[in-house]
Amino acid sequence: KAGVTQTPRYLIKTRGQQVTLSCSPISGHRSVSWYQQTPGQGLQFLFEYFSETQRNKGNFPGRFSGRQFSNSRSEMNVSTLELGDSALYLCASSQGTSGDTQYFGPGTRLTVL
């Protein structure tokens, strides 16, 4: 099976802009979770989508949003970008039942100037 893929791999934006990141899960996986990774804060959970519904949410402002499509592909959007949003954004997919292994994508490196 193909692994989790994310596009684009790199992005450079300026403050105030918005950005959309995409994640394609492993075939058959219905859950997609998003994480932000920074040197200072480590890996932080953003949200999880399962069968097109947000099932879990982390402690991020409303500028961070996401959605999931019927084919389980997911997108996350960040509006009104701030310098502190510069990070590696990782998505992970799983089958969606309790205790499932999460498989990570390669991440999207977002730089906000």
Next chain:
Amino acid sequence: GENVEQHPSTLSVQEGDSAVIKCTYSDSASNYFPWYKQELGKRPQLIIDIRSNVGEKKDQRIAVTLNKTAKHFSLHITETQPEDSAVYFCAASRNTGKLIFGQGTTLQVKP
């Protein structure tokens, strides 16, 4: 709130020695505890996981122990090799799809 503390933040060992990384979690409802290895510039990869109904799990040179009463779990790597050098993250979960990660441990194995 949910929190996972991980120690040490850096660990340097000689090749062939053992390495131990410890994590403590705050949410007593956590029931799934994976460990991920992340090499520089690469994605986190699951190396071992344990569920709350098990106290210990081993896979070749890697083992994880869980103490639910004390709310802590540990990763043990024996006979370390230079290719074990990476950042290791512990995590805890009570809900599907939401992993709470520790801050990470940078392991350096010196040849």
